[in-house]
Amino acid sequence: MAREQLKNLTEPMYYLLLALTTPQHGYGIMQEVDRKTMGRVKIGAGTLYSLLSRFEKEDIIHQLSDDSRKKTYQLTAKGFVILREEFERLNQLVRDGKKHLEGIGDSDEI
Amino acid sequence: METYLEQMSAEGWQLERVGKHTAKFKATEPQDLKYYVDVFKDGGPLNPERDAEDYRSLCEESGWNFVTSHDYLQFFSAPRNTDPTPLQTDETIEQKIIEATLWPRELGGILMFFVILFMTRSQFSGTYTYDNLLTSIGVVGTYVYPLLAVPMFFIGVYTLAWLP
Numbered sequence: 001m002a003r004e005q006l007k008n009l010t011e012p013m014y015y016l017l018l019a020l021t022t023p024q025h026g027y028g029i030m031q032e033v034d035r036k037t038m039g040r041v042k043i044g045a046g047t048l049y050s051l052l053s054r055f056e057k058e059d060i061i062h063q064l065s066d067d068s069r070k071k072t073y074q075l076t077a078k079g080f081v082i083l084r085e086e087f088e089r090l091n092q093l094v095r096d097g098k099k100h101l102e103g104i105g106d107s108d109e110i
Numbered sequence: 111m112e113t114y115l116e117q118m119s120a121e122g123w124q125l126e127r128v129g130k131h132t133a134k135f136k137a138t139e140p141q142d143l144k145y146y147v148d149v150f151k152d153g154g155p156l157n158p159e160r161d162a163e164d165y166r167s168l169c170e171e172s173g174w175n176f177v178t179s180h181d182y183l184q185f186f187s188a189p190r191n192t193d194p195t196p197l198q199t200d201e202t203i204e205q206k207i208i209e210a211t212l213w214p215r216e217l218g219g220i221l222m223f224f225v226i227l228f229m230t231r232s233q234f235s236g237t238y239t240y241d242n243l244l245t246s247i248g249v250v251g252t253y254v255y256p257l258l259a260v261p262m263f264f265i266g267v268y269t270l271a272w273l274p
Contacts, residue, residue, distance in 0.1 A: 012200060026164075027171035030195070045169040046148045046197035050207055071164060 009086050012043045016051055017075060017083045020061055025070040026052065055079070115145040119187070128180040131268075142190045146174060148197045149204075151211045153182040169197060182211050223266035229255045 009017065012033070019032040026048060033043055043051070052073060055061045060079040064072040075083065115125055120142060123135040148169075152161045166176045166184070173194030174186035188194050198204040 010200070010202075026168040030172055042195045042199050044195050044197045044199035045172040045174065046150070046165075046207075047200045047203050049165050049168055050151070050203055070167075 008089070009082075011041055012047070013051065014083075014086060015041050016043065016048070016055075017060070017079060017086075020073055020075045020079070021083070023064055023072050023074045025072045027070075029073075111147050112145040115147075115185075115187075116143060119143040119145070125177050125185060125187070127178050128183065128185060130180065143187045144190050144193075145177075146186045146188075146197050148184045148186065149182050149208050149211050150179070150184045151182065151207055153179060153184060155181075172197075182215065219265055223262045226255065226258050226262045229258075 015033040015036060016029060018036065019029045024032060026045075029052075030043055030045070030048060033041055052061065056063065056073070059076055060082060061073045062076050064074055118125065118135060120140050122138055122140040124138050124141065124143075125133060125145075126136045127134040150162065150165055152158070152165075162179075169184075169186055170176060173192050174188050174197060177185040177187050179185060186197065198207075
């Protein structure tokens with residue numbers, strides 16, 4: 001089955017990658033996302049597991065060490081690039097929105 | 111399925127084991143439990159135990175107690191008042207997991223059903239004389255496919271009814 005490449009990240013994916021800028025194990029990610037979004041975005045364990053194995057297959061995240069009982073993950077270089085690009089894209093969306101919704105054209109800080 | 115398990119649990123029947131067509135319950139005090147049945151892509155005896163363990167421990171950490179599994183179906187429960195995050199929070203992903211798991215697994219059965227159906231049909235469409243019944247091979251040839259078709263029919267219907 002052909003897998004479509006990641007284009008835009010979904011919200012849970014974005015927060016998952018954001019959480020993995022530092023090493024984190026599975027449940028740690030869930031807590032981190034919950035904390036960062038103050039409970040707005042929740043990732044279920046089953047969903048998280050399938051996202052993690054997919055990201056790992058696509059070399060976006062990697063496992064740090066396998067000797068402890070819990071697998072710990074972190075972004076790969078490719079993962080950082082993808083997250084960065086998404087961050088820029090979201091910024092662009094906000095800037096474009098501002099022009100129309102606030103009438104401010106040259107805001108450099110979001 | 112979850113609703114059924116929750117009702118059973120409230121009446122004091124706790125799910126213990128699940129087979130292909132059966133489920134085993136244990137009589138206990140009535141409990142107010144929530145159930146979640148998840149599809150785990152790499153489940154079943156043919157896949158590494160390590161993956162299933164990782165998956166289950168992640169689910170347990172998030173508040174769901176593993177009850178039992180049958181192949182890719184994973185049964186979890188949690189006391190209702192703990193209100194854990196559902197195991198699947200993304201419908202698109204959930205749908206993908208189900209498609210990627212169920213089709214390959216159940217395709218064999220469905221294919222078998224149609225092969226047997228086809229064989230049965232070709233038996234009946236041929237010339238049909240009583241001479242066929244005079245030798246044992248003739249008897250077997252006449253009846254084996256129709257007979258095979260009966261269980262295959264039920265398995266096929268069962269499988270198809272399950273899919274959605």
